[in-house]
Amino acid sequence: MPRRTLVGLCALLLCAPAAGAYAVEPGWAVAVVDQGSRRVLVLQSAEELMAYRGPDRLPVVWSWSADLAPDLADLGPATTWTSPDEAKSRIRGGRRFLLVTASGGLAAVVDTTTGATRWATDAGAAANPHSIELLPDGNVAVAASEGGWVRVYTASQGPRATAHAEFPLPGAHGVQWDRRTGLLWALGDDELTALRVGGTPAAPALTAVRAVPLPGRGGHDLAPVLAAPGRFWVSTLTALWQYDTAAGRFTPVRLADRAAERDLKSVGDEPGTGRLLTVAPEHTAPCDWCTSVLTFHRPGGTRVLRGTHLYKARWWGGGW
DSSP states (O other), X not given: OOOOOEEXXXXXXXXXXXXXXXXXXXXXXXXXEETTTTEEEEEEEHHHHHHOOOSSSOOEEEEEOGGGOGGGGGGOHHHHTSSEEEEEEEEETTEEEEEEEETTSEEEEEETTTOOEEEEEEOOTTTOEEEEXXXXXXXXXXXXXXXXXXXXXXXXXXXXXXXXXXXXXXXXXXXXXXXXXXXXXXXXXXXXXXXXXXXXXXXXXXXEEEEEEOSSSOOOOEEEOTTSTTEEEEEOSSOEEEEETXXXXXXXXXXXXXXXXXXXSEEEEOTTTOOEEEEOOOOBTTBTTOBSEEEEETTTEEEEOTTOOEXXXXXXXXXX
């Protein structure tokens, strides 16, 4: 397949509607990665968050930290859980799992009902793990930005399995399984790559089947467009895009505030409402890459969670 990028002529317009244009029921909760408290915090729904005025009490309904997980003591969370940077919800076999990574090296899959760790490893602080995905066979994919790789660990073989297949990808920041294509998609500094996971659960293999240059440098977040299966949200340093896997085309996304399209650490849409949730750093001390602000689009609005150092925010729902 030619290595080329097709940029759509028409942008997707995601501007805030007129007042009263949306009448929705409370939807999915919101999970945030708070580097300040070293916790994953599951918050109330967007509607409930918009009613939150704080700062007396954060609207937290559930939380998790590797610091408080006894079964992770062997992996030294005091150092490996430094700067947590990813939190995803996945549902398998009727159970919800929390998927996390941290720049300190930890990658883990946690059963949210029992709090037990299903699988975990220390990939090393030098690798800077940045995203994680649970595959259908129980194995786990991890993307590491400084390591410049995507790995599939044989998590199906045991809770501390470290054997893995590795694919080099400079600046690997995002990884997502797409059940429609049966491919593992990975986002790097300059390229979106589709990988076929072959071999066996005990001995996986990774082969690139598509490599698409990004329309801008600095790929950071990769997330499924839940309202349009077969598409991905892709954030770069200066813009927000959707990538259509069938058409092989990037389309720029236009927000009501053009500045809000830049330097996004995370992006995702809520099914049923069309609401978009983004997080971008404030570039202030003590955490230059963090923020205390959640930003919603369509309908628009922000919520300041005082005292937090947020890195990413995800909708807490679904079983894709």
